[in-house]
Amino acid sequence: MYKYDDYDQQMVDTRVEEFRDQVRRRLAGELTEDQFKPLRLQNGLYLQLHAYMLRVAIPYGTLNSTQMAALGDIADKYDRGYGHFTTRTNIQYNWIKLDDTPDALADLAKVEMHAIQTSGNCIRNISSDQYAGAAADEVADPRPYAELLRQWSSFHPEFLVLPRKFKIAVIASEIDRAAMRLHDIGIRLVRSDAGELGAEFHVGGGMGRTPFIAKKLRDFVPIDQMITFAEACVRVYNRYGRRDNKYKARIKILVHELGLEAYAREVDAEFAHLLTQPIEPPLAELKRIQGFFTDPPFAQETGGEVDPDDRDDPDFRLWLDRNTYPHKQPGYAIANVSLKPIGGIPGDATSDQIRLMADLAREYSFDELRVTHAQNIVFPHVKKRDLYALWQRLDAADLSTPNLDTVGDIIACPGLDYCALANARSIPVAQKISERFGSAEKQAEIGELKLKISGCINACGHHHAGHIGILGVDKKGKENYQLLLGGSEGADTSLGQITGPGFDEDGVVDATEKAIEVYLANKQGEERFLDTYRRIGMAPFKEAIYG
Amino acid sequence: MVDVQFRFRDDDAVNDPAVTVSAFTEQSNATAVRVEPGDDARELLPSLDRLALVEVAFPNWTDGRGYSSARILREAGYTGELRATGDLVIDMLHHMRRCGFDAFAPEKPLNPDDAKVAFERWENVYQATAVDGRQPIWAKRHPA
Numbered sequence: 128m129y130k131y132d133d134y135d136q137q138m139v140d141t142r143v144e145e146f147r148d149q150v151r152r153r154l155a156g157e158l159t160e161d162q163f164k165p166l167r168l169q170n171g172l173y174l175q176l177h178a179y180m181l182r183v184a185i186p187y188g189t190l191n192s193t194q195m196a197a198l199g200d201i202a203d204k205y206d207r208g209y210g211h212f213t214t215r216t217n218i219q220y221n222w223i224k225l226d227d228t229p230d231a232l233a234d235l236a237k238v239e240m241h242a243i244q245t246s247g248n249c250i251r252n253i254s255s256d257q258y259a260g261a262a263a264d265e266v267a268d269p270r271p272y273a274e275l276l277r278q279w280s281s282f283h284p285e286f287l288v289l290p291r292k293f294k295i296a297v298i299a300s301e302i303d304r305a306a307m308r309l310h311d312i313g314i315r316l317v318r319s320d321a322g323e324l325g326a327e328f329h330v331g332g333g334m335g336r337t338p339f340i341a342k343k344l345r346d347f348v349p350i351d352q353m354i355t356f357a358e359a360c361v362r363v364y365n366r367y368g369r370r371d372n373k374y375k376a377r378i379k380i381l382v383h384e385l386g387l388e389a390y391a392r393e394v395d396a397e398f399a400h401l402l403t404q405p406i407e408p409p410l411a412e413l414k415r416i417q418g419f420f421t422d423p424p425f426a427q428e429t430g431g432e433v434d435p436d437d438r439d440d441p442d443f444r445l446w447l448d449r450n451t452y453p454h455k456q457p458g459y460a461i462a463n464v465s466l467k468p469i470g471g472i473p474g475d476a477t478s479d480q481i482r483l484m485a486d487l488a489r490e491y492s493f494d495e496l497r498v499t500h501a502q503n504i505v506f507p508h509v510k511k512r513d514l515y516a517l518w519q520r521l522d523a524a525d526l527s528t529p530n531l532d533t534v535g536d537i538i539a540c541p542g543l544d545y546c547a548l549a550n551a552r553s554i555p556v557a558q559k560i561s562e563r564f565g566s567a568e569k570q571a572e573i574g575e576l577k578l579k580i581s582g583c584i585n586a587c588g589h590h591h592a593g594h595i596g597i598l599g600v601d602k603k604g605k606e607n608y609q610l611l612l613g614g615s616e617g618a619d620t621s622l623g624q625i626t627g628p629g630f631d632e633d634g635v636v637d638a639t640e641k642a643i644e645v646y647l648a649n650k651q652g653e654e655r656f657l658d659t660y661r662r663i664g665m666a667p668f669k670e671a672i673y674g
Numbered sequence: 675m676v677d678v679q680f681r682f683r684d685d686d687a688v689n690d691p692a693v694t695v696s697a698f699t700e701q702s703n704a705t706a707v708r709v710e711p712g713d714d715a716r717e718l719l720p721s722l723d724r725l726a727l728v729e730v731a732f733p734n735w736t737d738g739r740g741y742s743s744a745r746i747l748r749e750a751g752y753t754g755e756l757r758a759t760g761d762l763v764i765d766m767l768h769h770m771r772r773c774g775f776d777a778f779a780p781e782k783p784l785n786p787d788d789a790k791v792a793f794e795r796w797e798n799v800y801q802a803t804a805v806d807g808r809q810p811i812w813a814k815r816h817p818a
Binding site: 132134135137138141144145148149152157162165166248278279281282283284285286287288289362365366370400404405406408409411412415 | 711735736737738739741742745749763765766768769770772773785788791795796797798799800801802803804810811812814815816
């Protein structure tokens with residue numbers, strides 16, 4: 128894991144002091160709320176419906192147990208004893224007081240964390256594959272590259288007031304676990320035929336009211352030019368992205384309106400120019416960072432498997448089969464903690480749960496945890512022989528729901544319960560769906576089904592990318608929900624299609640049930656919901672829902 | 675014209691009237707130009723040597739195009755006064771310096787004490803902008 132040196136520490140400490148000064152000027156009336164807003168947003172501080180919300184960055188979703196425990200303590204000290212893990216692999220606190228925020232940020236800085244650029248029209252937290260460093264299918268660990276990008280993008284003097292927010296993801300495998308193609312820039316590390324590592328750049332993806340899948344901009348940028356190329360991409364966007372309408376200000380609209388080729392020509396010219404400028408950090412810096420991401424000291428005995436006696440515990444077996452993933456190291460597994468208990472609020476965890484997960488990471492996973500864009504937590508390196516003990520500890524804390532990637536593993540935004548932008552509530556819909564389909568039997572029958580809910584067209588709940596997506600809208604003052612089918616976020620990224628007229632809260636849960644019935648009636652072999660939908664098309668679903 | 679409140683140059687202040695970019699590219703005797711957010715700063719590159727002042731306008735500080743304009747001019751070797759003017763805020767002054775601005779003419783004068791703190795706040799920086807002469811952190815980590 129990356130460790131701050133004195134420079135990194137000084138940067139976050141300086142930021143805390145700067146923010147403390149901004150809050151002082153705001154409270155003293157030297158700054159109006161209008162002037163303060165863009166400044167606090169660059170520190171992840173939103174004014175929500177009931178209180179301030181603080182969004183804390185978890186760079187590329189990786190954290191150690193000390194950091195995780197600190198997140199639990201902050202929930203107790205400054206919030207109401209819980210936190211909400213987000214689809215950008217960050218954590219949000221929903222009940223923060225303005226004059227507490229500098230102290231909360233100072234507490235974070237003590238454990239090498241911050242809220243820098245978790246909001247505002249700037250380059251946001253860099254996200255990555257939650258299985259980085261543990262999955263067998265990556266060409267390199269993507270996190271050092273994400274860290275290089277984190278440093279480059281932090282306080283980048285030219286890119287702090289872009290036309291709109293800017294999200295970058297870095298992955299390193301064919302399978303895309305980070306929704307890379309739904310980012311403003313998606314980078315996939317690749318190896319050339321000659322064995323050289325490079326960066327495949329995708330640009331212009333995003334959700335929101337006008338969803339786009341990112342288009343491939345470059346097959347191969349040499350790794351020692353990656354930062355310079357990213358700088359060229361963002362400069363062209365800063366200069367030409369629309370600023371007349373915030374809903375048309377993302378880079379996806381620029382790429383769409385200019386056309387990929389015209390955008391690429393601009394980037395190429397800017398890149399050629401920027402290569403003459405001393406912008407790129409030396410490879411020695413990348414090597415320094417990579418030194419923090421070497422493999423943990425895995426036990427060398429091979430063939431360690433789960434004890435057959437443990438498998439006899441049916442609840443454990445369900446979890447084992449559903450929530451673990453193969454590790455590159457024999458004898459180890461990747462274990463997922465679902466933050467989606469039946470009827471719960473997706474992504475929420477109490478301070479006690481957060482601290483418990485910190486303890487468990489220390490005991491069972493080489494001190495490491497990951498946050499996923501599906502709002503779950505990962506123990507990346509667990510000995511298979513330890514899985515039962517780990518599961519028992521999770522189970523005692525209501526953290527053992529065996530529903531990874533099933534209909535109960537819902538992604539949902541905070542919705543109208545918390546968010547000032549939302550048109551409709553997301554959480555109650557998620558709870559109802561989870562209650563209706565969450566039983567182990569139902570889930571086993573339905574299998575993999577990614578269901579995603581957004582409370583407004585900003586699409587923080589990724590509804591476009593759900594096998595089933597639900598979008599809350601405001602219809603003449605009433606909450607109304609549209610249903611979408613056929614979205615996906617992986618290597619086979621696609622955008623969902625709206626079924627037809629919307630529903631009320633119970634109606635959309637019923638319509639979801641009908642869609643699932645159509646799937647089960649038409650399913651062939653091992654088909655997932657998405658596969659069946661792609662094969663038979665929208666018509667049978669529409670007929671069942673509206674017929 | 676708005677008064678210059680902060681200036682980081684030793685030469686005499688330039689008070690030539692600034693003309694628009696399109697006027698500048700059409701007339702050969704102007705020595706000062708004003709770049710609006712939508713202007714292409716690259717149009718000035720062929721005639722940098724006759725420029726003594728470039729004013730970059732910020733009608734609204736949250737429109738960040740002027741940051742790119744500034745860097746483009748400096749990267750191309752412009753050494754005259756580069757003045758930010760308009761809706762300037764304390765907290766961005768440091769970043770503007772990093773992009774090559776060396777004079778600041780805020781529409782509403784800024785608190786000079788707060789501004790001084792802001793200009794000097796960041797002892798270290800992560801990026802090489804190639805135009806402010808500052809050594810980024812990575813260069814300090816790996817001295818040549």
